[in-house]
Amino acid sequence: MKSIKIIGLGIVMFLSQQITAQEKENQNWSSNRPDGHAPISVMADHYHGKGGWMFSYRLMNMNMESLLSGKDAISNTDAHDAGYMVTPLKMPMQMHMFGTMYAPSDRITLLAMASVVKNDMDLQMRMASGMIVPFSTSSSGxxxxxxxxxxxxxxxxxxxxxxxxxxxxxxxSITETDVTPMSSPNEALLPYPMQIGSGTFDTNLGITYLGQKEQVSWGSQLTTTLRFGKNSDDYALGNKLSFNNWFAVKAKDWLSFSARLxxxxxxxxxxxxxxxxxxxVTTADTDNSGGTYMNGGLGFNLLAPKGTFKDLRLGFEYTTPLYRKPNGIQxxxxxxxxxxLQYAL
Structure with a gap:
């Protein structure tokens, strides 16, 4: 009889521990829902439990077109009149990003990211005669x-x-070259925005707050990129400060919609x-670099909660400028x- 009581007490204790663990789990913020990850444009937005892995791939397409001088739109003729022989018309940029995350403990998640970048720029040169000569340059790596x-x-x-x-x-690379009307048939060094890397050892610091309710979630992230020293060509890209805020609605167990500022x-x-x-050219003048920007984004996350593709995510976001004030002409x-795509193990 005594042994039965001990076994019964053991079962009760085991069940109570399981219930307590489940209650604790239910009280924790969780990434195991479609809005458990931030909009796909946001990096370092979540972490993993001990032993967890995640592999990710992102494709980003960004477009720039026509000129601003500060907040004001200007024509290429205005930029030429300011003293520049060459002015840009548009610049599409494409970036493939590959990431890996691994959590050796419940506190720490390690991450690694690599990218492949492709830049294209259409420009025009105004000759002394006033004739306009269009041309294009590109870089990738x-x-x-x-x-x-x-x-x-x-x-x-x-x-x-x-x-x-x-x-x-x-x-x-910070040594990308291409043929221009001024250098033909030889290649010339391309300006700063057309280079692939920074050439410096940079540090990114960030802090992220996340919150959840049954059907909604939200987050805020403050990040800064600090560039120490100068590269081998005696310059350094500008330091950056970014502040992201987002709100998401879990429409289904496999679907959420988000808005980001x-x-x-x-x-x-x-x-x-x-x-x-x-x-x-305007892009070779460092006075025409940096600025203040505000962007708004709308997107969705899809999550496979079970089946063959369990824990596979697809994220999409469309971002558009709400406020732009670049330094100089850009x-x-x-x-x-x-x-x-994000896949967790």
Missing amino acids: FGDIKLGMIYKFINKNKQSLHGNITFSLPTG EGKFVNKIRGTNSNLMPMM LKNKETITVG
Whole structure:
């Protein structure tokens, strides 16, 4: 009889522990729902439990077209009259991003990211005679590699707080060249926006707050990119500060919709590449770099909750500028479309 009581007590204790663990799990913020990840454009937005892996792929297409001088639209003729022989018309950019995440503990998630970048730019040159000569340049290659860590501070009451630190290695080229009307038949060094990497060892710091209710979720993320020193061509791209806020609605167990607001502040390029002529083209003048921007995004996440493709996610986001104030004369940022796949193990 005594042994039966002991066994019964053991069963009760085991069941109570299971219930307590389940209640705790239900009180935690969870990534196992379609809105458990931020809009696909946001990086380092979540972490994993001990032993968890995730592999991701993103395709980002960004378009820039026509010119701004500060907040004001200007024509290419105006830019030529400001003293520039060459002015850009448009620049589509495409980036393929590959990522891996692994959690050696419940607190720490390690991450690695690599990218392949393709830039195209259409420009025009005004000759001394006034004749306009259009031409195009392009560059492509592997971008800078990023290695980092996410650290979970808090996860309770359906709220979470984590920080991240990422180091960027200067593996992307800063020596891209192409043929221009001025250099033909030889190739000339392309200006700053057409280079693939930064050429510097950069540090990205961020902190992310997440919250959930039964049918909705939200998040805020503050990140900064700091570039130390200058690269081999004696310049450094501008430091960046970004503030992201998003809100999502879980429509189904496999579908959520999101809205995002981003503020971004980018400093001017520090230093100059002596091989570039600032008054030849607007993109070679470091005064025409950096600025203040606000973007809005709408998107959705699809999650396979079970079956053969369990834990496979598809994310989509369309982003458009709401406010633009670049420094100097720059191409106008237009729409950005990001599509991505994420698979967790």
